[in-house]
Amino acid sequence: MVMTLSLLINASLEHKIRAQLSQTEEFFPSMVKNKTTSKPTARWVFLKFEGIDTLEFDGQSFITGMQEHQNRLLKLLGRLYDIPKLAAESWF
Numbered sequence: 243m244v245m246t247l248s249l250l251i252n253a254s255l256e257h258k259i260r261a262q263l264s265q266t267e268e269f270f271p272s273m274v275k276n277k278t279t280s281k282p283t284a285r286w287v288f289l290k291f292e293g294i295d296t297l298e299f300d301g302q303s304f305i306t307g308m309q310e311h312q313n314r315l316l317k318l319l320g321r322l323y324d325i326p327k328l329a330a331e332s333w334f
Contacts, residue, residue, distance in 0.1 A: 264281075270287070
């Protein structure tokens with residue numbers, strides 16, 4: 243049951259990313275060095291988001307380790323994934 247749900251979420255995310263990338267004619271870094279793709283796999287996208295951390299200091303939340311391609315993809319996914327919204331939430 244859990245595996246089925248995980249695969250459904252994975253496929254849904256992959257579909258949304260690919261649709262948004264093709265609609266806006268944007269690209270995402272490929273697994274091949276110095277190449278881009280408009281059809282990344284969800285697994286590759288998850289791997290490219292490693293190293294992002296949230297830091298909470300004096301009641302403020304900060305996101306560290308973000309790169310440009312990650313910001314562009316989050317903007318393409320829509321308001322639900324918007325950085326200011328994520329930074330305002332407390333994760334701890």
